Amino acid sequence: MHTLRRLGRYLKPQWRHILRGIFFMGGYAIFSGFSIGLVIPIINKIFRRSDQVPEEPLGVWTGLQSTFSRAQDAWNSASGGLKARFGETRDVFVDGLVQIQDRAEPLDVLAWLCVVSLVAVLLKNASDFGRKVAFIKVEQGAAESMRNDVFHHMVQLPLSTHSKYPSGQLVSRVITDVELVKQFTINTAAAFVHNLIQVLLFLGITLWASLHLSMVSFLIVPPLVLITGKLASKLRRQSGRAQERIGQVTSSLNEILANVRVVKAFTTEDQETKRFSEITGGYRSAAVRLLRLDSMAAPLSEFWGVLIGVGVLYYGGQLVFRAENPLSPERFFLFFLALVSMLHPMKVLGNVITRFQRGAAAVDRVFEILDLPKETDLPNAKRVDRFEHSIRFENVSFSYDEGRPVLREVSLEAMRGTTTALVGPSGGGKSTLVDMVPRFQLPTSGAITLDGVNTQELKLKDLRQLIGIVTQETILFDDTVSNNIAYGYPQASREQIVAAARTANAHEFIEDLKDGYETVIGERGQTLSGGQRQRLAIARAVLKDPEILILDEATSSLDTESEVAVQEALDRLLKNRTTFVIAHRLSTVMGADQILVLDEGRIVERGNHRELLSRPSLYRKLYDLQFRDEEATQVVPDLP
Ligand SMILES: Nc1ncnc2c1ncn2[C@@H]1O[C@H](COP(=O)(O)OP(=O)(O)O)[C@@H](O)[C@H]1O
Ligand SMILES: [Mg+2]
Structure with a gap:
């Protein structure tokens, strides 16, 4: 019942179309009833022709007129004389038809019938068209708003929910399941009413006929x-x-x-x-x-x-x-036609239950998504528009799956304007840790504070507004270069975009593209190299100009040449910012104000490059393994 009410919400705005559709259903029923009613004069003519002599031939027009006045008489006698039962009224009407027939020339009757049947069939089909169009509008309108609803909800779901539902599944909820809902609930409900009306009508005719x-x-x-x-x-x-x-x-x-x-x-x-x-x-x-x-x-x-x-x-x-x-022949044929006409709508009604069941399953799948809790702010969430002092992790623990901790009792402080580098073996929890800063993941225990306020008490939008993120896989949209750079900032001017691209070392290659800044870069930026994509992502971050910057292996997948270009861009981006950096690049890590070594979710060592190298440490081991080769081939900045 609850589900029905929720579905009803999507139908409510469509009430005009629904009413129109029902009106046409009625029209369809009346004219299809009338169409088969025409069998009476035909049969009557065939069966009675021989034994009756027409008194006075009637033309097509007089025939119609006379039918009309007969029908009026019938109506009057029904509404005027309460004593006249419905059936009798119908008899008067039919007898009226019969009498006209009796008096008419067969050919006139034929012409008359042709005109009447044409009109009746035309009106019947026009009604059918009207009904279909009305319900197509209902269905499509409801499906549209349901899709938009699911989408709106989906983008607000926390990342943790997204990783539980594979993207293919979510796509099929929006596309296939909404389609099934449309087809098997809304469509079926309309078909139910439509066919029920017909069955009742034809049932009435059969009962009356015999x-x-x-x-x-x-x-x-x-x-x-x-x-x-x-x-x-x-x-x-x-x-x-x-x-x-x-x-x-x-x-x-x-x-x-x-x-x-x-x-x-x-x-x-x-x-x-x-x-x-x-x-x-x-x-x-x-x-x-x-x-x-x-x-x-x-x-x-x-x-x-x-x-x-x-x-x-x-x-x-x-x-x-x-x-x-x-049984009179015309009644018999009327009965026969009504019975045959009833078969199809009856079959449809027979299918209604199973169709509804299929629809209900799809409805459940759609509402399941709508029922997932989305990311929300606390009722009295605090606004924040700048970052003054520091970000602190206080005994933060976290696990994706219960019983398998990914972060254990992590504490750290990142002062404003400093760089914090995270190093450690892969799978150690580095990405997870930085994901907690923009609240992509919430700690299982412990707290993360920004200037002393728990980030969970801040407005999510405000918090994320302060943060820029560049990761290993850069996410670009199938749009122009300039729109990709200005993503989230549609108001950015061309000058701002170009300036950001220059800072990101991207301006030159963009100018060389076919349409410069207006080049459409294809799905996921497939027409660009890894380094070019990366520099667009950096330009995007430059334009956003965030207080806090997160670089998660931003240069890992690049070849040496583009790495140099990207690194330069990153160095410019890093200036005067509070940065968390996960990198395999020596210079970034070496220059960091503090280096945290993360192993199996624990911070096992901390200090700056010199301190950590000065004693036997995991950092030194990693350094030897990971950075030694690099050091040999690159100019290493002087250590302080
Ligand atoms: N969405 C996820 N669901 C479940 N486990 C995850 C998820 N993301 C990462 N993990 C696990 O958490 C651990 C830490 O991963 P991650 O933070 O990506 O490490 P790092 O960035 O240091 O390589 C790994 O064991 C990884 O398998
Ligand atoms: Mg990682």
């Missing part, structure tokens, strides 16, 4: 509908399986194409082709099974339909031709 035949038919129709329903549900299961298989085909294709370099390097083309053909083979057999069932559905369904038809025809025909004539 109570007797109705009773007989309702003994045979439901079981047949049930059997077709069974087949349909088998089909559905099978189609789910085929869907899964095609998913495997896509994901395997994606994986191989993304790693085609590796495939070539290891010359595994044949092996991958074989693996791929196994997957397509799996899809083929699932698809064949599905399509076989699917092909069975139409003939079977037609056969059931004809079976019902033949049964009713035979039984009803006997009633018609019996001497005492308990």
